[in-house]
Amino acid sequence: MSLLTMMQPPLEWSIPNFTAVFLFIAILLLKELRPIFKKTRYLTRPVTTKKKIPTVNQIPGPLQLPVIGTRWIYYTKYTLEKLHEAHKDMYRTYGPIVKEEALWNIPIINIFSKNEIEKILRHPSKYPLRPPTEVTAYYRATRPDRYASLGLINEQGETWHTLRSHLTPELTSAKTMSSFFPELLSVTEDFIRLLQVSKDANGIVEHFDDLACRMGLESTCCLILGKRLGVLEDEASEVSLRLANAVKEQFCASRDTYFGLPFYKLYPTKAYKRFVNAEEIIYDVISEMVENAENLENDTYLEDSPSVFQSILNNPGLDIREKKAGIIDFIAAGIKTLGNTLVFLLYLMAKNPECQEKIVDEIDSLTSGKELTLQALGKANYLKACIAESYRMLPTAPCLARILETDMELNGFHLPSGTVVLCHTWQASLMEENFQNADQFIPERWLGKERMPWLVAPFGAGRRLCPGKRFVELELQVLLAQIVRKFKLECAGELEIQFEFLMAPASPSSLKLVERT
Numbered sequence: 321m322s323l324l325t326m327m328q329p330p331l332e333w334s335i336p337n338f339t340a341v342f343l344f345i346a347i348l349l350l351k352e353l354r355p356i357f358k359k360t361r362y363l364t365r366p367v368t369t370k371k372k373i374p375t376v377n378q379i380p381g382p383l384q385l386p387v388i389g390t391r392w393i394y395y396t397k398y399t400l401e402k403l404h405e406a407h408k409d410m411y412r413t414y415g416p417i418v419k420e421e422a423l424w425n426i427p428i429i430n431i432f433s434k435n436e437i438e439k440i441l442r443h444p445s446k447y448p449l450r451p452p453t454e455v456t457a458y459y460r461a462t463r464p465d466r467y468a469s470l471g472l473i474n475e476q477g478e479t480w481h482t483l484r485s486h487l488t489p490e491l492t493s494a495k496t497m498s499s500f501f502p503e504l505l506s507v508t509e510d511f512i513r514l515l516q517v518s519k520d521a522n523g524i525v526e527h528f529d530d531l532a533c534r535m536g537l538e539s540t541c542c543l544i545l546g547k548r549l550g551v552l553e554d555e556a557s558e559v560s561l562r563l564a565n566a567v568k569e570q571f572c573a574s575r576d577t578y579f580g581l582p583f584y585k586l587y588p589t590k591a592y593k594r595f596v597n598a599e600e601i602i603y604d605v606i607s608e609m610v611e612n613a614e615n616l617e618n619d620t621y622l623e624d625s626p627s628v629f630q631s632i633l634n635n636p637g638l639d640i641r642e643k644k645a646g647i648i649d650f651i652a653a654g655i656k657t658l659g660n661t662l663v664f665l666l667y668l669m670a671k672n673p674e675c676q677e678k679i680v681d682e683i684d685s686l687t688s689g690k691e692l693t694l695q696a697l698g699k700a701n702y703l704k705a706c707i708a709e710s711y712r713m714l715p716t717a718p719c720l721a722r723i724l725e726t727d728m729e730l731n732g733f734h735l736p737s738g739t740v741v742l743c744h745t746w747q748a749s750l751m752e753e754n755f756q757n758a759d760q761f762i763p764e765r766w767l768g769k770e771r772m773p774w775l776v777a778p779f780g781a782g783r784r785l786c787p788g789k790r791f792v793e794l795e796l797q798v799l800l801a802q803i804v805r806k807f808k809l810e811c812a813g814e815l816e817i818q819f820e821f822l823m824a825p826a827s828p829s830s831l832k833l834v835e836r837t
């Protein structure tokens with residue numbers, strides 16, 4: 321595996337003999353190095369118990385090699401970009417519970433069955449544990465000048481809870497969203513104008529994914545900082561492109577270090593350098609935005625628009641580094657997630673023109689053909705059903721990760737506390753046993769009693785639920801309503817998707833827009 325990262329092989333690499341010998345020697349050496357890595361590694365070997373059988377060791381899965389576990393599969397049989405296909409294959413081969421092994425043969429248990437996913441996500445917990453992104457945790461610990469903790473996304477326990485309760489109340493409140501609504505309409509208008517000027521004579525918008533990320537950046541900054549950045553102008557500013565590229569690079573480098581050996585703890589590997597470079601660009605660019613916003617006179621903020629930023633800055637319960645890192649994390653968390661989700665949603669709508677017409681009819685009837693209102697959106701059940709169906713078919717987060725806090729029995733196996741489990745909500749959402757005609761886009765299934773909050777859970781579940789959920793939902797509703805009222809969406813080719821730590825459209829992706837007359 322990522323011994324291989326260190327050597328920077330192509331991902332679809334096949335192992336020649338001399339490399340196999342090198343690998344073998346490296347594995348032996350690594351056994352000696354193990355104590356060095358172990359000290360800083362976040363994943364720990366679960367405490368085993370003799371009580372119940374079958375145990376973790378008996379869970380089926382790919383061949384486990386000493387030290388590197390099963391990670392070799394991502395460099396021989398699969399590629400990291402197609403990790404989702406690897407998991408689909410594993411489900412088909414091994415069934416609803418599959419064991420992979422990370423470095424030092426630490427088990428990672430993949431769960432595909434609806435009931436077991438629900439059992440894990442519903443498990444009552446004061447401070448649910450989600451495995452941190454190890455490279456972020458490692459890097460942040462080396463920068464105490466910038467970070468007082470690992471941040472909301474990566475912290476655990478009481479520190480996580482303190483951050484969550486200080487950083488998120490404004491972002492998650494319904495009041496914040498309703499005051500933000502007029503501004504969101506105006507950002508959406510600018511996005512639609514950008515789409516109009518970006519399409520060619522045939523109506524094709526090339527690099528639609530880039531424009532969607534610019535929308536994610538503009539709207540998230542507008543909500544968090546309370547001011548417009550202007551990245552939806554015809555020409556993207558250099559800053560916005562740098563930021564969007566850095567966020568993508570940060571996700572990809574996190575993926576590559578996650579699936580590699582943590583040699584970056586000994587010396588800066590290429591993947592680690594990419595990660596640090598991206599993290600620093602994000603920090604510097606957003607810091608500058610925050611400082612500029614801080615220096616502005618109050619009257620230059622958007623009138624009546626709440627600023628999550630100001631409520632965080634005025635919070636006496638947080639260190640200034642926590643405040644800044646919190647704002648940076650919010651903005652960085654919003655750009656790609658929103659961009660990718662918007663691309664997936666509009667692609668699925670383009671494939672289902674009859675659904676677009678139903679939305680137009682619904683919104684026109686709720687608004688009497690006039691301007692969109694929050695009240696109308698509240699009643700737009702068909703539009704919301706389309707969004708729910710797109711989350712089911714093509715979500716940005718393909719699975720949810722947890723560390724078990726107590727021993728659990730899953731699919732007949734005893735898993736000790738401390739075990740890392742991946743709940744494959746996406747794969748389970750595409751199973752016929754969970755949804756009839758699962759491969760078809762049928763928004764109507766969400767108009768009845770259908771819920772499945774533990775399966776179609778694009779924003780996660782429980783206390784670690786995404787704090788951006790309310791904002792993203794409102795934004796997607798506004799965007800979808802306004803875009804389909806303006807254009808008929810058509811596919812401009814099949815959408816290629818890849819795993820970049822999130823599910824992402826392979827860039828560039830295009831969309832065809834035909835203006836309604």
Ligand code: HEM
Binds near residue numbers: 651717785
């Ligand atoms: C379509 C867009 C988005 C998607 C699909 C998404 C998805 C997720 C998911 C699946 C989680 C993990 C939840 C869990 O483990 O149960 C998460 C966590 C998080 N998200 Fe989002 N997110 C999106 C947008 C945003 C935005 C706009 C923000 C901030 C403004 C944000 C901030 C966060 C933070 C801070 C966490 C960590 C929460 C914690 O651990 O307490 N996300 N998100």
